[in-house]
Amino acid sequence: MDFKTKNEAGTLIVSVGGRLDTVTAPEYEKQIRALIDGGNSRFVVDFARLDYISSAGLRGLLVMAKLLNAKDGKVCFANVNGNVRSVFEMSGFNDLFKIENSVSEALATLA
Amino acid sequence: MIKVGHLSKSFAGTTVLADISTEIKKGEVIAIIGPSGTGKSTFLRCLNLLEQPSGGTIEIDGMDILDKKADIAKIRQKMNMVFQSFNLFSHLSVLDNLTLAPIRLKGMSTQDAQAKALELLRLVGLAEKADSYPDELSGGQKQRVAIARCLAMEPEIILFDEPTSALDPTMISEVLSVIRRLAKDGMTMAIVTHEMDFAKDVSNRVLYMDEGLIYEEGSPAQIFDNPQKEKTKAFINRIRSYHCRIGSPDYDLYAMNAEIEAFCEKQVLPKKTRDNLLLLVEELLQIYTPYLPAMAFEMTIAYSEKSGHLTLMCESAGGPFNPLDSGGLPDDFGLMIIKKLTESITYQFVDGKNRLELLMQKGPKNSPHLE
Numbered sequence: 061m062d063f064k065t066k067n068e069a070g071t072l073i074v075s076v077g078g079r080l081d082t083v084t085a086p087e088y089e090k091q092i093r094a095l096i097d098g099g100n101s102r103f104v105v106d107f108a109r110l111d112y113i114s115s116a117g118l119r120g121l122l123v124m125a126k127l128l129n130a131k132d133g134k135v136c137f138a139n140v141n142g143n144v145r146s147v148f149e150m151s152g153f154n155d156l157f158k159i160e161n162s163v164s165e166a167l168a169t170l171a
Numbered sequence: 172m173i174k175v176g177h178l179s180k181s182f183a184g185t186t187v188l189a190d191i192s193t194e195i196k197k198g199e200v201i202a203i204i205g206p207s208g209t210g211k212s213t214f215l216r217c218l219n220l221l222e223q224p225s226g227g228t229i230e231i232d233g234m235d236i237l238d239k240k241a242d243i244a245k246i247r248q249k250m251n252m253v254f255q256s257f258n259l260f261s262h263l264s265v266l267d268n269l270t271l272a273p274i275r276l277k278g279m280s281t282q283d284a285q286a287k288a289l290e291l292l293r294l295v296g297l298a299e300k301a302d303s304y305p306d307e308l309s310g311g312q313k314q315r316v317a318i319a320r321c322l323a324m325e326p327e328i329i330l331f332d333e334p335t336s337a338l339d340p341t342m343i344s345e346v347l348s349v350i351r352r353l354a355k356d357g358m359t360m361a362i363v364t365h366e367m368d369f370a371k372d373v374s375n376r377v378l379y380m381d382e383g384l385i386y387e388e389g390s391p392a393q394i395f396d397n398p399q400k401e402k403t404k405a406f407i408n409r410i411r412s413y414h415c416r417i418g419s420p421d422y423d424l425y426a427m428n429a430e431i432e433a434f435c436e437k438q439v440l441p442k443k444t445r446d447n448l449l450l451l452v453e454e455l456l457q458i459y460t461p462y463l464p465a466m467a468f469e470m471t472i473a474y475s476e477k478s479g480h481l482t483l484m485c486e487s488a489g490g491p492f493n494p495l496d497s498g499g500l501p502d503d504f505g506l507m508i509i510k511k512l513t514e515s516i517t518y519q520f521v522d523g524k525n526r527l528e529l530l531m532q533k534g535p536k537n538s539p540h541l542e
């Protein structure tokens with residue numbers, strides 16, 4: 061997994077690439093936790109570069125949502141395509157989150 | 172053309188070939204398969220007299236080649252061999268590798284030998300490499316040169332000992348296609364190979380070797396799709412399946428993934444099927460992980476070419492316990508993914524073992540959430 065962030069007018073865009081699985085989900089959680097502890101509360105997660113996600117990855121995203129809820133924060137997902145999309149569908153995960161087609165649409169939703 | 176009767180071979184008291192009898196007819200392509208160490212190479216080397224058989228008879232066109240007076244050089248011309256490791260002369264150009272034996276052993280003129288060599292290099296697609304040296308060639312090219320060199324002796328039969336097993340996966344097909352072409356042209360060949368798909372589609376007859384014998388033989392369809400004897404069945408099943416044992420929660424997911432990907436590639440499964448299989452395996456591993464190492468398990472993935480189905484079986488010892496019912500995870504995401512990826516899931520407690528068997532969906536199931 062690789063993890064990149066960019067600040068766009070107070071919203072943090074997190075771009076995850078590679079795999080979000082049993083091996084890498086703990087690292088994702090750790091990075092997100094640090095960002096939220098550092099005072100960030102509005103996030104867009106961009107999945108454009110993510111090739112693979114398993115339920116372990118979904119759990120990481122769920123932890124993120126819970127942490128943000130506790131701080132009145134918000135998260136919106138973007139570019140949920142291919143394998144990632146099918147896993148979201150299989151697990152019913154896409155009913156639980158705000159999902160937009162692109163980063164710019166996601167930013168607009170949070171604004 | 173070749174008749175082998177009760178051939179045996181021992182090395183310092185260890186019997187490798189116990190009793191081999193078979194006949195190879197002109198134009199036949201024989202695939203020789205079997206587990207490692209069962210004497211496949213030894214068999215070919217005996218045919219070619221690179222090993223002296225301990226007993227039995229080998230006849231070529233009615234001539235006894237084990238006769239002390241037999242002309243070994245002549246026999247090797249008739250029955251030439253291609254090795255796994257190419258065995259080219261590195262100090263000679265490709266062209267000279269091909270002309271050396273015809274000039275020295277067959278008394279061909281240099282000019283004729285070179286003309287013939289170029290023709291053969293064209294046949295294997297390497298005419299432009301005539302002046303190169305072996306070290307300047309890729310593995311696949313070296314093996315094609317080795318085949319051309321073998322053909323230069325105008326053999327009546329070619330013996331191949333795992334001609335592709337020293338090659339990078341990307342180079343295997345170029346060599347196999349040259350051998351396929353020879354088969355089409357009616358060349359008589361005996362090929363030891365681990366490339367089962369190739370063995371299946373290139374050969375007329377398959378010899379399965381085990382226990383120092385030709386344990387079972389038959390048409391490719393008989394041996395690969397409907398083997399009769401126990402060891403043949405086990406061997407064929409093993410090549411159609413992936414097997415591993417997971418004994419600790421520190422299993423290496425990525426190493427397993429790589430092996431499963433290699434398995435999928437071998438079975439020529441589509442990318443989507445492979446992705447789904449990798450996901451299914453990871454989800455199952457997560458469900459088992461809380462119970463490791465106490466509940467170490469064996470996983471077998473098998474592909475049935477006939478039905479196009481992949482089945483995944485997990486077996487573990489201990490008292491009756493179905494990990495899918497256990498609620499060992501904080502949520503149902505994994506279980507939901509597993510259910511969506513499978514057509515059926517059966518749990519049984521048999522012979523003191525927990526057996527979970529999952530039949531994978533052939534196509535992705537539509538998610539009810541979308542409807």
Ligand SMILES: Nc1ncnc2c1ncn2[C@@H]1O[C@H](COP(=O)(O)OP(=O)(O)OP(=O)(O)O)[C@@H](O)[C@H]1O
Pocket residue numbers: 182187205206207208209210211212213214
């Ligand atoms: N020159 C030798 N001296 C002693 N033992 C030998 C010799 N050559 C082969 N063997 C033994 O004979 C047995 C069969 O070897 P062989 O190479 O014929 O098997 P194989 O079926 O070709 O295996 P693989 O699939 O691994 O190539 C092995 O146990 C090997 O150690």
Ligand SMILES: [Mg+2]
Pocket residue numbers: 211212213332333
């Ligand atoms: Mg061998």
